[in-house]
Amino acid sequence: MAPEVPRGHSPSAPGEFEIIRDFFQRQSADADVLLGIGDDAALLQVSGSIAVATDTLVAGVHFLTGMSPARLAQRALAVNLSDMAAMGAQPRWFTLALTLPNADVDWLSAFSMSLHASAGEYQMTLVGGDLTRGPLTITLQLIGTVPAELALRRDGARSGDLVFVTGTVGDAAGGLRLLQQQVECDDRASANELVDRFECPTPRVSAGIALRGIASAAIDISDGLSADLARLCAASGCGARVDMAKLPISDALQACFGKDASIEMAMTGGDDYELLFTAAPAERERVITALSLLDVTAECIGECIAGNAVNIHNNGRYISDAKPGYTHF
Ligand code: ADP
Ligand code: MG
Numbered sequence: 273m274a275p276e277v278p279r280g281h282s283p284s285a286p287g288e289f290e291i292i293r294d295f296f297q298r299q300s301a302d303a304d305v306l307l308g309i310g311d312d313a314a315l316l317q318v319s320g321s322i323a324v325a326t327d328t329l330v331a332g333v334h335f336l337t338g339m340s341p342a343r344l345a346q347r348a349l350a351v352n353l354s355d356m357a358a359m360g361a362q363p364r365w366f367t368l369a370l371t372l373p374n375a376d377v378d379w380l381s382a383f384s385m386s387l388h389a390s391a392g393e394y395q396m397t398l399v400g401g402d403l404t405r406g407p408l409t410i411t412l413q414l415i416g417t418v419p420a421e422l423a424l425r426r427d428g429a430r431s432g433d434l435v436f437v438t439g440t441v442g443d444a445a446g447g448l449r450l451l452q453q454q455v456e457c458d459d460r461a462s463a464n465e466l467v468d469r470f471e472c473p474t475p476r477v478s479a480g481i482a483l484r485g486i487a488s489a490a491i492d493i494s495d496g497l498s499a500d501l502a503r504l505c506a507a508s509g510c511g512a513r514v515d516m517a518k519l520p521i522s523d524a525l526q527a528c529f530g531k532d533a534s535i536e537m538a539m540t541g542g543d544d545y546e547l548l549f550t551a552a553p554a555e556r557e558r559v560i561t562a563l564s565l566l567d568v569t570a571e572c573i574g575e576c577i578a579g580n581a582v583n584i585h586n587n588g589r590y591i592s593d594a595k596p597g598y599t600h601f
Pocket of ligand 2: 401402403
């Protein structure tokens, strides 16, 4: 079917093919891209198994409409890279399905430059996509490689395994609240740090790869620690006990929101894109060592237990069962 071509209001606005050529088509140094942008499909050379993931960002749902195109590109790639990280996959290629209200050259230029720059940081190549007119929506599909037997799946956790989380949690939820102006924070440096964490999360790609053969299960935190832990547990057929006194909470979050609200956001706030993973107790040292080589911190926040409940404790005392995080429906 002929596509709806995004054309701006100006008569000189570029058409679909100019947009693809001028903003998205680039020479690739990747010898495994046998055929990139321009044909009906890309041809990629692979040996072994691939990991495939896709994520959509809709204006007003996944990002606030005022977000700059450069940050938007970075965020779109980061949330998708996070899925690769959570599988322990090496990201390689991606496609971009872009829906635009109009062909705004300045917007396209800023968006595409940032997208190519972020992709370059991870040695990723854009190999295809689609372009349509409509409300601003960005869908990326990522393809990565990982030996199937080493992939970090959600279903490998066993009762007795330790539960770890990388980095700090709750920051993105804090950043979102600041952006939505639900709260004021006089500490500008801390506030900016939290907003950055929401808009441009750091996908834990090398951490995921380093955890191959060490972690028993993994998931990335997109909907909130308790919700995503519940998913990992459901897939693995176990429960978990989390001690909220052990949650890694940043100084910035505490400075802006205080301790209690920080803990609440760390448990239930989404969009952190940290890795939540499990490992047998005997692997504790290997976990810490493998990640510290990458300058990534990991905190042991609890353990897997028999049953299917996710229990929250505070310094060993039972508080409640976990509340669900964000869902769209
Ligand atoms: P078709 O009609 O066969 O689907 P298109 O006209 O949609 O082809 O796309 C032409 C080529 O440009 C394809 O190789 C496609 O992958 C690529 N492409 C389209 N949109 C984008 C985009 N936003 N980013 C990168 N490549 C794109
Ligand atoms: Mg198409």
